[in-house]
Amino acid sequence: MTRQYSRRTLLTAAAGAVGAAAVVSLIGRGGAAQETTALRGTIMGTTYRVTLPRLPAGVSADTIGRELREILDHVEATMSTYRTDSEVSRFNCAAPDEWVPISVGTSRVAAAAMEMARLTEGAFDPTVGPLVDLWGFGPDGPSVRIPDAAAVVAMRRQIGYAALEGRQDPPALRKQREGLRVDFSGIAEGFAVDQMAETLDRIGVSDFLVELGGEVRCRGSNVAGRSWTIAIETPKLTAARPQGHVELTNAAIATSGDYRKFFIVDGRRYSHVIDPRTGRPVDHGLASVTVIARSAMQSDALSTAIFVMGPEAGFAFAERHQITALLISRSETGFSERMTASFARYRGERPA
């Protein structure tokens, strides 16, 4: 039995060293002599990095760093399932049929999560948290054991986004069923990235690359005045080279996979993405799904959803909805790729 936790989950406030590279790591184009501002830190149990090749006149990196940090602290304080005082935790403890007030940010995330749930017919489901916990990927920490089948079935009955209701004015959430809980981990990192991007826009920063826990959004050009080159990880942590690269100027990109957070029992891999229809970790040969979209919230949630759907249904869904996606499956010889035509257009040359 082995277990690997190289990067902590979104919204994990667990103690200990924060993991290594992001799911989508960044490769700089060599030879640039210019200076680039890099802001880094840890939040929600993961790391973030903001690369700013050019700052507007009169705006210091410190000021930007502080503004971005405020955004991140707010997302964590409101949406972390690891903090008992967060809005999400308060909602999770609340009784049914009672409107629980939430902030505007949480309500935007909730609305987007519910829209994603409808679009993906429940492959993405923000109420899947109890199952995430049952499989040992929640705030109680890793358990590395397979839960009892009856417990999975019972827990599966407790979940379902249809029993979650949101309202905008004033923003609040309500559950229609006892025990319903929300977990925005599959979308809130993307939201935090979008919030950072919006703030940079507002400040007048025209070129940036923002990365948080593997969710990336970029705009403009890098220090060398070229499009941003984003590496897509080979879905195997010991891999020497990335799977490939994409060139982006104004887009978001996210990867969901089973190669960073999983445990293995009797040769079978159990990962942190749960198929709400079975109540079990996804198990269909896909190793990762990368999605390019306009917002990081979309790419974050869609990559998780397509990963849940699997290689066939996920690819068909991506084509049907014009989603720019790369699906990587495990094969006898390593990995095999399948991508939408729109994804192929972003595919760049491997930098030397």
Ligand code: ADP
């Ligand atoms: P990462 O944490 O690597 O960014 P994802 O964006 O795919 O990965 O989010 C995975 C997290 O989302 C899980 O840790 C879990 O908390 C939550 N989750 C798991 N399965 C689902 C699902 N089917 N729908 C929505 N959220 C999910």
Ligand code: MG
């Ligand atoms: Mg995701």
